Amino acid sequence: MESSADRVVAALHTVDEKVNAMRDQRLNDPDSFGDKIFKSVVPTLAGLVLGKAFEMVWKKSVGRKAVRADGTKNEAAEAALGIVFAVVSAGFGALVSQLSGRGSKAIVDRRHARQAQGK
Template sequence: MRQNRLQDPDTLGDKIFKIVLPTVLGALAGKVFKTVWDSQVTNRHASAGNGAEEAQQQGFIASVIFAAASAAFGSIISTLGTRGSNALVTRRQNRRSGK
């Protein structure tokens, strides 16, 4: 185990960066997506003036669509964040080793 640890090019800071950056980006993207969604969908439902039952049905459908779209958007942003953090750490390790 000691040999594996010594051969690992990632420092503790590199490992933390690889975990924290995608997590923070995913959370921020989720908040931005929710804010944009709320501003767009809430305005449309408020101006529609539909009956209570129809509004409830549209609210349920909008919730399902929001959940799916938010999960997809968050996943894409987290994946891109993971790729970006890995690339930054690799570049930093190459500079450190003089490659």
């Protein structure tokens, strides 16, 4: 028959094994803190810059179509163009995020490969 002290010791051993596994995972992770920051900041900044550029281009080209020749706004056209802008902008943002995320990961992976060759 197992005593409560034996169960507590077994539970502590289980926790100890999990902590050791997490420590090993962290120590064996090739990405440094800088790599992790780089991988998250690059897609964010790329999305911000290219999103603002897309918005400016949209307003200068398609966005002006909601204004009538007399200078008043066509509310129906403005609402429709607003919906189209939201859909196209979301798709563009997702594409930019995916591509810049892949690019930043590729840059970090190349750096790791060069470091491994140098060792």
